[in-house]
Amino acid sequence: MTTPHLSRLDxxxxxxxxxxxxxxxxTLDAGGRPFVSMVPYxxxxxxxxxxxxVSGLAAHTAHMATDARVSLLVTAADAPDQPVHDLARVTLQALAHAPARGSAAxxxxxxxxxxRFPDAEPxxxxxxxRFVTLEPTAARQVAGFGAARAVPADELTRILAA
Known part of the structure; x- marks a missing residue:
């Protein structure tokens, strides 16, 4: 999909x-200690x-219900011939919301x-x-060595909507 109204970094x-x-x-547990897990999104x-x-049995689900502040790290795939320090990545800060079952959200x-995951239907x-939506509040993008920037919430919203 092409989105010509976006900059190169966008x-x-x-x-x-x-x-x-x-x-x-x-996520943050009830004691404020950080906890990291892998999630499909x-x-x-x-x-x-x-x-x-997410499952209600998962630790991160309970953490998000207690403290909606989360962080999500997405990285490009590792390639053997590419320096690992050069991998594209983004760390998003977001607020987690659990929309009510059956609501429009x-x-x-x-x-x-x-x-994205049709096999997850059952x-x-x-x-x-339950579904949890992550409302981005900010991000830090690294698009490669020497190409890093802060991304504000309004720009993230525009990129996600594109």
Missing amino acids: HALHALLHERRHAALG AIDAAAPCLVLH WASARTAYLA MTELPDF
């Missing part, structure tokens, strides 16, 4: 977020936000998630699973 960020399917999710361009589908999140009917 294009790189858009491509990274759309090409990768999983990320490292950072989708992008809901209509919202615009990132979408997770839940339906939008479900549609976006199943468009899990969306399990009572202990």
Whole structure:
């Protein structure tokens, strides 16, 4: 998909977020200690936000219910012939929200998630699973060696909607 109204770095960020399917999710436990886990994610361009589908049994789900502040790290795939320090990556800060089952936000999140992960459809009917939307508040993008920048929330919203 081409998005000509985006800058070169915006294009790189858009491509990274759309090409990768999983990320490292950072949450805070009840004691304020950091906790990191791997999560698949989708992008809901209509919202615009990132979408997770998580089990109520997972530690990170309880953490997000207690403290909505999260961080998500998405990295380009590692290639043996590329310096690891040169990998494109983005760290997003976001607020986690759990839309009520059956709400318009839940339906939008479900549609976006199943468009990316159609095989997850049976899990969306399990009572202990829920959708969590991540509303980006800021990000730090590294598009390669010497190409780093802060990305404000409004720019992230535009990139996710593209």
